[in-house]
Amino acid sequence: MLAIIHAELVLPDRLVPDATVLCDNGVIVDYGKDVAVPKDAEILDAEGLYVGPGLIDIHCHSAGNISYFDDPVTSCRSALEHGATTVFPTLYFNLTGEEMIRDIDVVLKANEKGLIPNFGGFYTEGPYMNENHGADRHTAPWAGEVLREKYLPVLEKAGEWARVWALAPEKGADALFPFMEDARRCSPKVCFAVGHSEAEAWQVDEFIENGLTIATHHTDAVGYLSKYPECRTSGVVEAVQRNDEVYAELICDEHGVHVDPYVIRLTRKIKGKDKLILITDAACFAGACIREDRKKYRDLSFDFNGELAGSKLTMADACRNFLIHSGASVVETFLAASTNPAKATHLTDRGIIRKGKKADLVVCDDMFRLSAVVLNGKVVK
Numbered sequence: 442m443l444a445i446i447h448a449e450l451v452l453p454d455r456l457v458p459d460a461t462v463l464c465d466n467g468v469i470v471d472y473g474k475d476v477a478v479p480k481d482a483e484i485l486d487a488e489g490l491y492v493g494p495g496l497i498d499i500h501c502h503s504a505g506n507i508s509y510f511d512d513p514v515t516s517c518r519s520a521l522e523h524g525a526t527t528v529f530p531t532l533y534f535n536l537t538g539e540e541m542i543r544d545i546d547v548v549l550k551a552n553e554k555g556l557i558p559n560f561g562g563f564y565t566e567g568p569y570m571n572e573n574h575g576a577d578r579h580t581a582p583w584a585g586e587v588l589r590e591k592y593l594p595v596l597e598k599a600g601e602w603a604r605v606w607a608l609a610p611e612k613g614a615d616a617l618f619p620f621m622e623d624a625r626r627c628s629p630k631v632c633f634a635v636g637h638s639e640a641e642a643w644q645v646d647e648f649i650e651n652g653l654t655i656a657t658h659h660t661d662a663v664g665y666l667s668k669y670p671e672c673r674t675s676g677v678v679e680a681v682q683r684n685d686e687v688y689a690e691l692i693c694d695e696h697g698v699h700v701d702p703y704v705i706r707l708t709r710k711i712k713g714k715d716k717l718i719l720i721t722d723a724a725c726f727a728g729a730c731i732r733e734d735r736k737k738y739r740d741l742s743f744d745f746n747g748e749l750a751g752s753k754l755t756m757a758d759a760c761r762n763f764l765i766h767s768g769a770s771v772v773e774t775f776l777a778a779s780t781n782p783a784k785a786t787h788l789t790d791r792g793i794i795r796k797g798k799k800a801d802l803v804v805c806d807d808m809f810r811l812s813a814v815v816l817n818g819k820v821v822k
């Protein structure tokens with residue numbers, strides 16, 4: 442039994458000052474004011490800091506500058522120490538099918554041994570995305586026709602651990618709806634996202650009608666085909682904004698490079714507090730920034746061409762940057778960094794402080810400086 446005392450508790454709709462959370466057998470068994478602390482309980486004194494649900498990073502290629510697929514144990518541990526009690530290691534569409542299968546295998550083996558307790562499943566950027574909108578675009582192993590015999594072994598290897606498949610709708614419904622059907626068969630709770638795409642809005646709408654619910658790093662790596670150079674055509678961004686049911690992932694870096702702070706505020710206004718998902722998109726490409734002001738951008742990742750390729754953020758950094766750029770409250774920031782990603786990906790056992798939910802918690806100040814992390818009711822940092 443773990444008792445977290447003197448907590449400023451973060452619930453989805455309010456704060457509860459000077460509260461207690463009791464955790465037993467990996468779940469939250471009680472919380473609130475006037476909760477009696479059993480004599481034999483281990484005590485964690487939050488000293489008036491915020492205690493919110495553990496952060497959930499559904500889109501991340503690495504942590505601590507280590508790829509999840511090179512060293513899942515060290516990278517998962519690093520993410521955990523920075524507040525991510527659930528991570529979805531993310532595959533990228535520069536990999537061949539064989540490489541994807543090998544990478545999935547590395548992570549699943551570590552998981553079977555119980556070495557990566559914050560592993561929640563896989564997010565896959567690909568295989569069917571638009572090669573014109575991605576880093577590392579010189580390799581395009583999935584360009585051309587969508588072939589069942591090519592993708593099926595990857596779907597089968599990931600099995601129920603596949604949580605999100607991102608795709609580019611312009612590849613066409615005829616080609617990709619069968620892929621979605623097969624993906625659902627292999628992983629019934631899987632979600633679909635639109636990303637690395639230059640689809641027109643109507644094409645995205647068609648996929649939303651077929652169950653697409655997430656926008657991969659909203660506003661990044663998407664383009665649109667303009668019918669006339671003077672005019673703006675509606676594309677992925679507009680479709681995501683118009684369809685209320687779609688969750689928008691946001692990469693909030695310190696200087697607002699991935700998403701301009703004005704656009705963060707605009708997206709928050711349009712999508713509302715329940716449809717934003719903070720992600721790190723952390724990556725460890727070894728390229729150098731070609732921009733002159735690169736010294737400023739310590740939290741960004743660049744590919745060998747010097748092109749922007751994800752971030753070096755932690756989830757705690759992402760929360761702090763979102764809070765600063767948008768003016769959102771701590772309550773709303775925890776919605777975007779825990780409750781919403783859990784809901785979006787059907788992780789119904791976590792992402793909220795409630796009796797019976799997984800005892801994954803973080804203790805932090807008003808700028809998301811972490812002082813403790815709790816996973817399955819155990820203090821891990």
Ligand SMILES: [Zn+2]
Nearest residue numbers: 566637658662
């Ligand atoms: Zn991406």
